[in-house]
Amino acid sequence: MIAALLALGTALAGDLPPAVPLAAVPLPPLEERTLPGGAHLWAVDRPGPLTDLEILWTLDSATLDARTVLAQRLLAALVEGELDEAALDELGAVVEVGRTAAGLRLRLQVPADGLAGSLSLLAPVLAHPDLPRPAVRRVRRAWREQERRAAQSVARVAERADLRACLPPGHLSARLPALADGRGLTPRDLVAAQRALLEEGGATVILVGGDPAALGGPLAFLGAPAPPAPQPPALPGPRVVLVHLPEAPQARVMLSFPLPGDMVPAQADLLAAALGGGAAGLLDRRLREEEGLVYGVAVELQRWPGGGRLRIDTRTAAANLPRAAAALLASLGAVSAEDGAETRARATALFAAARTLDSPPALGGAFAARAALGADAAAWRRELDELTALPAGSLAAAASAVLRPEAATWVVLGDRDTLEPLLEEAGLPPTNLWSAARAVGERP
């Protein structure tokens, strides 16, 4: 029966056709300008009816403090509370606000013919922030409520445990848990912080696919961007932090390695592509396809001014933890040993860059990631050139520089009684035992 069914398809002839990987990524033309107030503008030429506008406020050491986090919340509240959302909807525009590794980010996605109209709504709100007290109180109340319940959210516990275990207390991202209740900050402090950022802080503006002439007037209030404040490197290992989540059926396993300060971005990209480049990434193939231990393995590079880390994140049934840890360690030890591993990683890293040319938001996001780190407009081009010029053996070199067992920080979440002996069995005895409350930074 099966043979007969297989015979159905014999009309497909030949072997796997050859394929040609990308030789280079043709970044679109970019023009640098200075807006009237001093803000830097990177105008990226991309034909089409959609525009992406990014405003990145980089923060120097004077403003890079606890208020940054609150200012982001307030910026979001400002956008939500003061912007004429109905008018933006009519224009088909979407505004998002977020935090970067070194500041704040605002993104506007809008049909090109609605750019000027959207800016006429957005710019006055940013230039003259006038956040009503009730809105400030609402932000504080909502945040406190969220923080009060953080220990009940598995996702938040995981996020905070990872930050606390891997980053030093002075790191901007690690400060988030320390601000859990915002108790020491008054509404006046918050408004002052927000004004300091928006009125006095400088920015880099990235425009993809729109008319740069439309920006000069509305965004004239933006000053020149400050160099982003360097932040400390990730904490060195080895550490194994076990966070107790009673009766959790799965173990969440996060593994973090600091990136050496002198490693070129292209080399880290190569390593991340080898480990986690889609379904053919080494870790997915070993742990999922060959062993059936996990649904997926995420590999992420995080960068900030002055440092970065490589982070691996997966989940497995508690009973499978020793096997999953062993498979993970074995894979990390052999990342460059597999036939064709470096070739695949190069192709994956290069094509990943090409995929960001797919749409204005993807393209704007790629430039914004560099601007947030204080890089210049040509940084991405240089990174791609470095990637194509990396000598043979670069994957092995990157692996040996980054994937050092003594540098690893493991954060494992799950039921302590179940997981502690399993971690011992895996040769990873916990060095720290945390409760969920400890992980999210609750005060005793």
Add this chain to the structure above:
Amino acid sequence: MPTLALITTTAVAATAGELTLENGLRVILREDHRAPLVALTLAVDAGAADDPPGQAGTAHLLEHMLFEGSAAVPGQGFDLALAAVGGDSNAWTHYDLMSFSQVLPPGALERALFLEADRLGRPSLEPDAVARQRAVVQAEGAREHDTPHGRDAAVLAALLYPGHPYARTLLGLWGAERDPALTILDAGALRTFWEGLLTPERCALTIVGDFDTVQAVAWAHATVGAIPARPPAPRSAALAPALAGAQRRVLWADAGDRTLYLAWRGVPRGDPDEPALALLAWLLAGREETGLRHRLTSRGRARRVEAWSDAWRLGGGFVVSVSAWRGRLAPLRRAVDREIARLAEEGPTEAELQQARGAWRGTWLRADESVERVTPLLAQCALTHAEADCLDAELARYEAVSADDVRRVAQGLLEAPGRVLLSVVAPGARPLRGSTAVEME
């Protein structure tokens, strides 16, 4: 040989064409040379609702297995062959649709088509690989189970469509441990499903991006066009009997908040009321300032308000969900009902309709401007509608919705013979009064 029909030409040098190959497989092409990539989606008009009785999870497990080897590309060769040029792939399964996507550099399109044809026409379905993928699906289900509110959608579908194929779980898992369907699935069950439902005439292949149409058509003929046609198995067309009364149920789950779902049967895809229901959902909770969401969140009565309308082959669902940190759920239910009643009586204003239309246009454009995002949408268009590039027509349907249409569908919800009121609360918290427990184990 079938001829290529040119269907549109747009301002950004994209052209689109479609053809139906001799074996019945439809191919939709749209050139776009703005970025050096090609995206490809094979959509199959089959899904979990076609799982045989007692074999829930078949379609989804088969989706996993189509990455696990085929006659010319054994083992993990599919992903490795793509990765050699930096490409990537993914897939998903829903009640009525399976979707397989690839994204690759332009120089790999012929290879991608060969890979797609080989796994669609000659999948290996090795028993050892089936066993491994069952374990992977177990891990997928456990992840869903561990995620706050991760089971809610499956429970809602089961309550809205009792006894119907939509009541089956997509993964063949129900609860953390119980998996009677998944464990009995073997290579034979998968092959039977594949033989009857993954036939060329049930498939639409979309290719979008930086390629040459004439060359791509030739490759399509030589690859997916070479899969022999075979008769498709009949599919269930059973409509579910109407729901009677308000089904008050509670799912005991500590998701950190307390959530109430108000759910009604919706309409099947392509139904004339599909756009009006989607617009009603947007008017209820589409953005911060829209009626219900603003009323509940600005005063702190709710932390989140959402509304959506799903349209599937044999039916759909219209759902409003309200989450709060604390307090009773009954006032939230009354607030939702009042707002729907208001819209049924007054309808939206012309200004609200303009805002909704603008928001739809923006959403459409953001999808249309991304090769990776638009490719699966075009494939679904081809399966759902007569025309291959239906996005403009779909947008026109949404833009034509009138205030009366919204009033009428809101009135329809008020007059519906039954609905589901599902409370999701931690053990010990109070659900809506009179709710009976959903059994998950």
